Every structure is written in C-alpha cells, then in structure tokens.
Amino acid sequence: MDEQRERREGRPAAGGPPWWRQGPPWWRLREESSRRLPWLTTLLLTFFAQVGTRFAAHNQPDRETPDGLARALLLAATLPLLLRHRHPVAVAYTTAAVTVVYLGAGYPYGPVLLAVAVSCFAAVVAGHRYAAWGAVALWWAGQVLVTQVLYRWLPPGGDSAPSWSEELVIALWVVATVAVSELARTRREQWAKERAEREQAARRRADEERLRMARELHDILAHSISVINVQAGVGLALLDSDPEQARTALTTIKAASKEALGEVRHVLDTLRPPTARDPAPRAPAPGLDRLPELVEQARGAGLTVTVTTEGEPAPLPPGADLAAFRIVQEALTNVVRHSGSRQARVRVRHAAGQVTLRVDDDGPATGADAGGSGNGLAGMRERAAALGGTIEAGPRADGGFRVTAVLPTGPASAPAPQEDQ
Structure with a gap:
C-alpha cells in the first residue's frame, strides 16, 4: 500500500x-x-x-x-x-x-x-x-x-x-x-x-489542496454573491412600490448568505484535524442530488431552470458527484451574471462509465465575456481534468452559450450515445 x-x-x-x-x-x-x-x-x-x-x-x-x-x-x-x-x-x-x-x-x-x-x-x-x-x-x-x-x-x-x-x-x-x-x-x-x-x-500536494480550496470557495461565493446581488437590486427597485416583493428578495438574500456561510465553514473545516468532539465534517459534500436547490436558488435570482435527466441515475463517486454539482452551479452562475436570457436548460445524461452535463442559455451576452470572466471556466476545466474528464464551453451557432462536461464515473461497458446538436 x-x-x-x-x-x-x-x-x-x-x-x-x-x-x-x-x-x-x-x-x-x-x-x-x-x-x-x-x-x-x-x-x-x-x-x-x-x-x-x-x-x-x-x-x-x-x-x-x-x-x-x-x-x-x-x-x-x-x-x-x-x-x-x-x-x-x-x-x-x-x-x-x-x-x-x-x-x-x-x-x-x-x-x-x-x-x-x-x-x-x-x-x-x-x-x-x-x-x-x-x-x-x-x-x-x-x-x-x-x-x-x-x-x-x-x-x-x-x-x-x-x-x-x-x-x-x-x-x-x-x-x-x-x-x-x-x-x-x-x-x-x-x-x-x-x-x-x-x-x-508534499509541496505539490499542498499546492493542489490550496487550489482545490480556492476553487471551492470561488464556486460557493460566486454563486451566492450573484444571487445576493440580483436580489439586492430587486429589493432596492421595489422597496417603495412593492414592499412585500422587496421583503421576499431580502428573505432570499438571507437564505443565500446563510447557505454560503455554511458551505464556506464546511470547506474551512477540512483544514482542521478531526477531534473527539468533532470527528467528521458537519455535512457531506454536495452532489447532483442537490440540483433542486440550485434550481430554487436560480429562481430566486430571476432565472428559470429546466432540468432533464436521461439514462438510469446511479450513485456517483464522491469526487465526480461534487465536480458535477460545482460545474452546474458555476454554469448557472455565469448565466445569471453574464447572459441576458432568464431561462436555462440543464441536461444530465447517465451512461456506462460517465455522466454528461450540458447547460444552455439563449443569450445574448450582457458583458464583454460571454459565459463568464474566465476564472470560473478555468475552474470547471480543472475539476474535469482532475477526474480525467473534459469541458467544452462556448457560444452556440444560434446564439446563447453552452457548457458541456463529460466526467468519467467508472470503467465504460458500453459506448455513450451521440450528443445531439
């Protein structure tokens, strides 16, 4: 060993x-x-x-x-x-x-x-x-x-x-x-x-661990702050004309910030050695089973998300499950921040030995960088590469933006179906 x-x-x-x-x-x-x-x-x-x-x-x-x-x-x-x-x-x-x-x-x-x-x-x-x-x-x-x-x-x-x-x-x-x-x-x-x-x-492992934590914190904070930013704008705009809707926006901000703090604490807890009083992390790492929470958070930011699942869902290895969740989270965060579209589509395809994730929006881009500032896309690529997977991200021919991730989950026993355009 x-x-x-x-x-x-x-x-x-x-x-x-x-x-x-x-x-x-x-x-x-x-x-x-x-x-x-x-x-x-x-x-x-x-x-x-x-x-x-x-x-x-x-x-x-x-x-x-x-x-x-x-x-x-x-x-x-x-x-x-x-x-x-x-x-x-x-x-x-x-x-x-x-x-x-x-x-x-x-x-x-x-x-x-x-x-x-x-x-x-x-x-x-x-x-x-x-x-x-x-x-x-x-x-x-x-x-x-x-x-x-x-x-x-x-x-x-x-x-x-x-x-x-x-x-x-x-x-x-x-x-x-x-x-x-x-x-x-x-x-x-x-x-x-x-x-x-x-x-x-040892130095390489320490650098990889710092990079992993930086990537986790970026994904957590970027998503949560994007939701908070959108809801804060809504609350300010409706503070006088629709106080009830402004209250809803503030409630969403409170929930998003609380969840972000909890996830940041979970990431930082990995730095501390386990003790007899706290031998294990407080919560498991997020995975695709928490996609409904992402959809709800995106709805709070004014984005309607449709999720489609293909194939027979199977439990994913912890690393692949976390990477899949963070990739979808970062892709939706980029839609909220950089796309003029208020709709996004997430497709999860389970196949033998791999899972394919595709996130689409209809655009147009609202900033100079369609799809993100670059740090988030780099983080997604690093996550996929660490598992031996791939990431493709770029504008679609008919407008909008697409992120496609293929993550291996085990030895493939059958070829995956071809991606439709």
Missing part, C-alpha cells in the same frame, strides 16, 4: 526496510547537525586507538613497543578526525601521512588503521571521492615503501620484509574500505534525492 501511494505521488518505491529507503535516524541526525564537531565519536576512536594498540603490541612482539612517541602519533592520527566533516580532504591526507610515519617507526599494526578508514569514509561520503582515493593510495604506497624497501634502515632492527601475501591482505583491506565508503556515498545520495522528491511531492 505504501509503495502504491509513493507511485501515485511521484515518489520512488524502493525496496527494503524504511531505514534503508530513507536513511537511519542517526544518519539524518548527523546531516542535520553537520556543523557541529563530532566530539563523541572522535573521543571514542582516540580512546580505542590508545587502548587497542597496547593489546595489539602483545600479538606483534617483533614490532616496537608503543612509547610516548607512539602515543603522540596515535593522537596526531585520531584527533584530526574531529574536523572530518568540515575539512574531509585535509583530514584524509593528514591521517594517511601520520599513519605511514607511525608504521615507519616500527610500531605495531592495529587500531591506527581505523583512523585511515574513518577519514576515507568521511571524504568519500562528502563527495571528495578522488581525493579520498588518493589519500588511501598514498597510505598504501607509503607502507609498501616502508615494509618492502626502507625496512633495513628503520626500526625494529633485524626484521625482514613481509611476504606479498600479507601485502595482498592489506590491499584487500584498502579495497574493502573504499568499497564500503562508495556504498555509503551512493546510499546517501539516494536518500537525499528521495527526501527532496518527498518534499517536492
């Missing part, structure tokens, strides 16, 4: 546990605090190098016993790791050079090599791959020079060059260090990319 959601939202659905797809918590914490110095890990590595070298010396009696110089070189190799996130290249080369000097002084192999691995890891993960490779190659070449060429003149005295099989083991250790570092770098880049995609998807 999570992978399907990720695909719908444009996010990659990678396999593995969540920490492998998004990065372990300690890694994200390290990224968030990258400006801080890694005191804890550096102190632990320093302590481990000092203590571990003492035990390593017991298993390497042919090497020099660690003394004060050895302790100083171990500190010089591990303490620079404190700056490995800020200056990874310099730390990698410093650690490699100090470690070569440590081995050249004849001190035992052991935890000191961990400092080279950590500095290489930090440099590769930070993006300085070639610099890290160069530091590791410098270290390996240095220790080969010490153990195979300069060992005659360097302590401990009387030792011999190690076999090339031992050098091969060290080379394999170097390759393993670089490989692990490269794997970590690759995963870090993938985590960063996926995190950026998730953030982009």
Whole structure:
C-alpha cells in the first residue's frame, strides 16, 4: 500500500526496510547537525586507538613497543578526525601521512588503521571521492615503501620484509574500505534525492489542496454573491412600490448568505484535524442530488431552470458527484451574471462509465465575456481534468452559450450515445 501511494505521488518505491529507503535516524541526525564537531565519536576512536594498540603490541612482539612517541602519533592520527566533516580532504591526507610515519617507526599494526578508514569514509561520503582515493593510495604506497624497501634502515632492527601475501591482505583491506565508503556515498545520495522528491511531492500536494480550496470557495461565493446581488437590486427597485416583493428578495438574500456561510465553514473545516468532539465534517459534500436547490436558488435570482435527466441515475463517486454539482452551479452562475436570457436548460445524461452535463442559455451576452470572466471556466476545466474528464464551453451557432462536461464515473461497458446538436 505504501509503495502504491509513493507511485501515485511521484515518489520512488524502493525496496527494503524504511531505514534503508530513507536513511537511519542517526544518519539524518548527523546531516542535520553537520556543523557541529563530532566530539563523541572522535573521543571514542582516540580512546580505542590508545587502548587497542597496547593489546595489539602483545600479538606483534617483533614490532616496537608503543612509547610516548607512539602515543603522540596515535593522537596526531585520531584527533584530526574531529574536523572530518568540515575539512574531509585535509583530514584524509593528514591521517594517511601520520599513519605511514607511525608504521615507519616500527610500531605495531592495529587500531591506527581505523583512523585511515574513518577519514576515507568521511571524504568519500562528502563527495571528495578522488581525493579520498588518493589519500588511501598514498597510505598504501607509503607502507609498501616502508615494509618492502626502507625496512633495513628503520626500526625494529633485524626484521625482514613481509611476504606479498600479507601485502595482498592489506590491499584487500584498502579495497574493502573504499568499497564500503562508495556504498555509503551512493546510499546517501539516494536518500537525499528521495527526501527532496518527498518534499517536492508534499509541496505539490499542498499546492493542489490550496487550489482545490480556492476553487471551492470561488464556486460557493460566486454563486451566492450573484444571487445576493440580483436580489439586492430587486429589493432596492421595489422597496417603495412593492414592499412585500422587496421583503421576499431580502428573505432570499438571507437564505443565500446563510447557505454560503455554511458551505464556506464546511470547506474551512477540512483544514482542521478531526477531534473527539468533532470527528467528521458537519455535512457531506454536495452532489447532483442537490440540483433542486440550485434550481430554487436560480429562481430566486430571476432565472428559470429546466432540468432533464436521461439514462438510469446511479450513485456517483464522491469526487465526480461534487465536480458535477460545482460545474452546474458555476454554469448557472455565469448565466445569471453574464447572459441576458432568464431561462436555462440543464441536461444530465447517465451512461456506462460517465455522466454528461450540458447547460444552455439563449443569450445574448450582457458583458464583454460571454459565459463568464474566465476564472470560473478555468475552474470547471480543472475539476474535469482532475477526474480525467473534459469541458467544452462556448457560444452556440444560434446564439446563447453552452457548457458541456463529460466526467468519467467508472470503467465504460458500453459506448455513450451521440450528443445531439
């Protein structure tokens, strides 16, 4: 289910546990605090190098016993790791050079090599791959020079060059260090990319939600304010000559404004998370079952609306039902505001897998923009497009204006009848 959601939202659905797809918590914490110095890990590595070298010396009696110089070189190799996130290249080369000097002084192999691995890891993960490779190659070449060429003149005295099989083991250790570092770098880049995609998807969902709410508020307010505007004009015109009709207009204004406030509150309630006292929206989203209310509101604005239904009505998906209601509402609002006709015809055709809505008026247009200012038509197109439907709106050849919307409601099992002209 999570992978399907990720695909719908444009996010990659990678396999593995969540920490492998998004990065372990300690890694994200390290990224968030990258400006801080890694005191804890550096102190632990320093302590481990000092203590571990003492035990390593017991298993390497042919090497020099660690003394004060050895302790100083171990500190010089591990303490620079404190700056490995800020200056990874310099730390990698410093650690490699100090470690070569440590081995050249004849001190035992052991935890000191961990400092080279950590500095290489930090440099590769930070993006300085070639610099890290160069530091590791410098270290390996240095220790080969010490153990195979300069060992005659360097302590401990009387030792011999190690076999090339031992050098091969060290080379394999170097390759393993670089490989692990490269794997970590690759995963870090993938985590960063996926995190950026998730953030982009979240921003896109937020933008879509804001657009949806803006569209809802536009449709609600445009329709209600159009009714209020018409009725206010009627009330003012008849205030002296026909007070009873003016009272009716004011009553219509009150009802329209009350309904608009209720719908606006319903839309804004979606912004608030549900609570125990109010776990669900107060009312369901409107649908085609509320067409009679639209007809009544239009009649209050002086518009006579005739509704015709064709086909067998079937319950529509909530998204399609709301879009159909808002499209008809916006089309009737545009008739009230922009058409000289006081009559409109709404036809709802149910077919297999789709519903077709057609709203006609006989015009003529009373403004420069026949059928609307453009925002309402754009909103209708966006609603239809979000469901995979289409909107056609424009003047008819015989005058007037027509809006035709086709909204899919499910898999079509039979072709829809042809639209008559």
